[in-house]
Amino acid sequence: MLEFFNSTQTIHTIIIIGSMCLFFIGFYGIATQKNLVKVLVSFDIMESALFLFFIGLHYQVGLVAPIVDSNLKTFTNMVDPVPQAMILTTIVIGLAVLALGLSFGIEYYKLTGRNDISKMNELRD
Amino acid sequence: MSLGYYFLLPVIFSFLTPYFKKLGSFTLRGSTILLMLILFLQTLAYTGVTLPQISEFSLKPPLGIAFILDGYSLLFLLIFTFSALIVSFYMVWFFKANKGRDEARFYVFFNMLIAGSIGMILSCDIFNLYIFFEITGICSYALSAYNKDKLGLESGIKYLIIGLIASIFIVFAIMLIYLQIGTVNLGLIAQRFGQIDPKISVLIVLMLFIGFGTKAELFPMNFWAPDIYQGSMASVNGLFSSVVAKAYLFVFFHLFYLFGLNSKYMLFVMVIGAITFLVSEFTALNQTNIKRLFAYSTLGQLGILFMALSTNSSATVSGALFHLTSHSISKLLIFLALGILIHKFKSAKIDILGNFKSGFLTIVLAIGFLSILGIPPFSGFVGKILILKGFALTQNYAAIAFILLVSIVEAVYFFRLTAMMLDKKRTKISVPIGFANYVVLSVLAVLIVLFGVYPSLLTHYTDLATNALLHPTNYLNYALGVGL
């Protein structure tokens, strides 16, 4: 019944639609939310959508993870390892920036008692 | 020496900073000055060798990642390492005057800000470039929030959110590039960029434009820049204006010419640059905060640079690179001098310019103002004349008229500031200047005059840079690993 999913084309279509929907959910969050934590979480949603998009489009039916073991002796019929390595890097960077942003938010909240980014307007002429 | 040291040495220094801190603040300051001196001397050594130079990591390009130094990056490397050396001397005074700051962490961010900017201009791999982009980004967020007061934190948060937006667009563009071309090496991308589907290529260009344009303070996306400048320290502003913004500008035009976008998007970038220039200069007119005013002035000058660098004519581009160097030096001078005043008066209102008594500072600031405005015999004059000459050679008289007209606006506020400084009627308070600052500020002022009187000292490097930027064949050969 589910042979339908056994084609690369179908999987890629699903991944593109799903990840882009997630991406624009994050976009909507950034545009509408005012709480700093919610804005940062929206950015994280957008980043996750990009990770899904990139990893997903490099999967093809019949390929396996790029690791050899006692059964698999050669590096053939494996998925591309570069996107996975790049995503690993991007995840760590995203985490670092997010943590830094949260620490700014905590410090700002301690000083002013606010975490509403639309009210951060003391920097003006 | 290998080019990899430009990144690896500051990294080792930053990792060891907790132990330098234990040895006392003298070691901390001294080691940072030593590091910046090493980097600057290494750059000076590179002016004598044949370019391009390359150093590979793990594998030879196009498979592996490499640092490539050509004429274009050499000019920026000189500017960055020189500015870093100057600021590291200035910070000695700053930390003596402001006791009780977290000095060690400032130096961590400062070193890595320079290392990240240098990495961005050397790397020949777009994903690697993105990592340096993030290193520079994190350091700038932390430095703008360094004061930990309301304004500093607000500017840190704003900068961080802007940075997140830019980085998401750049990651998206890199992913699309990898999906289309199957590599992230700049040389291969440049070779194959024309063959990809035009619709997708427009999407990629748009995303890279938004990503790097936001950070390079280009018009529709530069509303954040004055806020950041207002919230952070004056020395950090100097770094933002003379190093960080220039690094993003470097990447913008490097990719612009490497991917062959100059014929299609030239007019677009020129118009955007012109709007940036116009809007910023008019907004600068009625600013009352001195840091904000110079932030708008920086945006305006970046607008001229965007106009001139996108023209694809070697005379204009060479002039623009001259103007860029002169602007970096002058803005660094102005922000460092303002830092002394702001420390004394504990205020950043525009009136402080009229209330200080120090012949040295007055002269130095006047040199900076007049150089940015483009008055002979200072270096800004040569830069602007060269740009105008370049436009005249390509019969682009509209651009000449535009630049001259908007410069009148610029002249209004710069003459107002100069007149305010020279106004004898105001109450004057004498300002102490440390010994280090006399040296730092005079070096910068002397350089401005020197480049204004003998432009040939600098035109050698700008011509080299122009050639490398407009005809990147050598760069491409190295990035592709041909003939290694």
Next chain:
Amino acid sequence: MNLKKVLPLKHILLSILSSALLLSVLGLLMQVKTNLYKNVGDIFLNLNMQTATANAVTSVVTFFRGIDTVGEVTVLFLATSGIALMLSDTQRTCEKVVKQESFILNVGSRLLLSVIVLFGVYIIIHGHLSPGGGFQGGVVIATAFLLLFLANPNMSLSHSILTLGESLSGVAYVLVALIGLFKMNILLGNFLPHPIGEIGELVSGGIIPVIYILVGIKVGSEMSVIVEYFSKEDYYKEVCDA
């Protein structure tokens, strides 16, 4: 219920804008034809036998694109420094109050600590053989400390040891890269012996497991510092409010 209050007009307009952007991007992406050229990753897969590393992702992360990982480690280090700059307040207004801790939670978390740390170490040292590696294992180790902080809010980590681990592993990582320059004339060269026959064994792959162990120590100590700062923040705030 007022619809306008639940969903203001601005939000409706923005959601329409997001949907329009979504549709246009989808329309573009649906036409993407991938595989115009051979991916660089496939070339790496062919080369990967030479590195004698069973996990191709690990060899890409630590060797083929090794400088990326140096940069990544630096980013994490900078973020930790930034968080420490923000949250390590020396002049706090409120006093530290000893909180009541639960005996069972405390003992239970200490029992679990060794198991979780062991699991993290396992993930780190098998990074070149199986999925996982320095980053993943380091984060697992940090979760062990998170558990300790949750169970016992009065706990604190020894910062001198964490700083030592962080600095030394980072410096050692850069030194490994520089030794490659001196021995192989290329930065991050694989200067340790890595015979292809040893593929799949624990000691194989030359510098690749060494790098991942160093990264593991660094990430583990940095993530623990981050976790400590954030959990202490919560603790201080509660005390101040009370």
